[in-house]
Amino acid sequence: TATEDTFMTGGTTMTPDDIDVWVGLDVGKSAHHAHALDHDGNTLYDKPLRQDEKAIRTMLEKLSERGRVLLVVDQPNTIGSLPLTVARSMGVQVAYLPGAAMRRTAQLLPGAAKTDRRDAYVIAWAALKLPESLRDAGPDDETLAALKILAGHDEDLAHESARHINRLRSLLLQTHPAFERVLKGERATRDATLALLERYGGPMGMGAAGIEQVRRWAGKEGLRAGRIIDDMFKAIGEQTVTVPGTAMAESIIPSIARDIKTIKDRRRDLAAQVERLLDGHPLLTVLTSMPGIGVRTASNILLGIGGDAAHFKSAAHLAAYAGIAPVTSQSGTSIKGERPARGGNKRLKNALWQSAFVASTKHPPSIAYYKRKREQGKHHNAAVICLARRRCDVIYSMLKNGTLYQEQTLAA
Numbered sequence: 001t002a003t004e005d006t007f008m009t010g011g012t013t014m015t016p017d018d019i020d021v022w023v024g025l026d027v028g029k030s031a032h033h034a035h036a037l038d039h040d041g042n043t044l045y046d047k048p049l050r051q052d053e054k055a056i057r058t059m060l061e062k063l064s065e066r067g068r069v070l071l072v073v074d075q076p077n078t079i080g081s082l083p084l085t086v087a088r089s090m091g092v093q094v095a096y097l098p099g100a101a102m103r104r105t106a107q108l109l110p111g112a113a114k115t116d117r118r119d120a121y122v123i124a125w126a127a128l129k130l131p132e133s134l135r136d137a138g139p140d141d142e143t144l145a146a147l148k149i150l151a152g153h154d155e156d157l158a159h160e161s162a163r164h165i166n167r168l169r170s171l172l173l174q175t176h177p178a179f180e181r182v183l184k185g186e187r188a189t190r191d192a193t194l195a196l197l198e199r200y201g202g203p204m205g206m207g208a209a210g211i212e213q214v215r216r217w218a219g220k221e222g223l224r225a226g227r228i229i230d231d232m233f234k235a236i237g238e239q240t241v242t243v244p245g246t247a248m249a250e251s252i253i254p255s256i257a258r259d260i261k262t263i264k265d266r267r268r269d270l271a272a273q274v275e276r277l278l279d280g281h282p283l284l285t286v287l288t289s290m291p292g293i294g295v296r297t298a299s300n301i302l303l304g305i306g307g308d309a310a311h312f313k314s315a316a317h318l319a320a321y322a323g324i325a326p327v328t329s330q331s332g333t334s335i336k337g338e339r340p341a342r343g344g345n346k347r348l349k350n351a352l353w354q355s356a357f358v359a360s361t362k363h364p365p366s367i368a369y370y371k372r373k374r375e376q377g378k379h380h381n382a383a384v385i386c387l388a389r390r391r392c393d394v395i396y397s398m399l400k401n402g403t404l405y406q407e408q409t410l411a412a
Contacts, residue, residue: 304348
């Protein structure tokens with residue numbers, strides 16, 4: 001969003017005076033429902049609409065006779081992609097009404113029915129009366145559209161990887177807790193660890209092979225696992241009993257480790273594909289120059305901002321859009337303070353949070369800032385959010401000016 005009574009579309013800030021017809025489109029798989037309103041809130045169009053280019057084009061051509069049209073959808077991806085593409089090809093402005101804003105708007109209007117027809121009216125009414133609730137419907141640039149698909153696929157793979165890792169930890173925790181503790185943090189997903197688990201299954205299989213044989217095999221495979229193997233066998237020696245089900249668990253663990261390796265390889269390939277897609281994109285080089293930001297995080301930041309920081313008037317505007325700026329709470333004299341924002345662009349918020357988290361563990365100035373916030377009594381997540389908000393100022397300046405990261409910027 002921009003300011004009150006304005007909205008973003010195609011990277012441009014617009015006001016209600018720029019529009020003559022507001023079209024709310026409740027999108028569906030095979031058919032949509034369209035509801036159009038004029039400046040006075042009078043209904044100009046209220047009909048079902050096939051998920052078909054010709055039908056969508058005909059409707060928009062008819063409404064365009066009355067002036068400038070704004071098409072607003074409740075789903076800018078998948079089933080909403082065709083209407084947005086047709087509208088853009090005709091020069092019609094487009095926008096997106098988030099689900100939470102749509103539900104709140106529906107509560108303001110009479111009636112409690114949940115139908116496609118009413119939803120379309122709610123979307124059109126919100127666009128007319130509450131333009132500040134609208135969001136940019138996303139980029140129409142081919143590169144950013146392709147990047148969005150790759151990022152979505154990467155998110156699916158990340159969720160799948162997390163599920164496999166949790167299952168692996170659960171089996172190890174059930175059968176040999178000391179061994180599971182050795183694989184804390186990123187250790188469980190290192191290539192060497194996964195190769196050992198795929199080969200031997202777990203503590204029982206490794207114990208039967210013996211530390212010398214395991215070391216020889218690791219050396220033959222070129223694995224840098226000396227420290228991990230020593231820690232694994234130390235943990236194996238801490239448990240003398242065999243928990244029932246251990247043999248079955250260690251027959252399953254190799255396939256889980258193999259699946260995790262496969263997903264890691266696919267994510268590496270995706271990262272390389274993203275890098276090739278953005279090859280030569282000036283903002284990729286700018287973003288990855290900052291500690292804590294890799295190719296994946298940079299691509300999600302670019303998607304979150306719509307490919308251009310010019311959409312935002314200031315760093316504070318960008319932080320508010322991402323949902324990392326605190327929200328003031330006040331009620332008379334009894335309640336005062338600030339709380340974390342619950343909304344914002346989730347993709348951008350996650351990218352900024354993840355980059356701040358990485359920086360808080362690997363980048364000395366960020367580590368010092370994070371520790372200072374913890375000493376002030378803030379919990380881990382709150383301290384990372386504070387760091388993300390501070391880094392947001394730097395990121396905005398870098399993107400706006402096209403300059404690479406400079407260490408003294410954050411220190412200042």
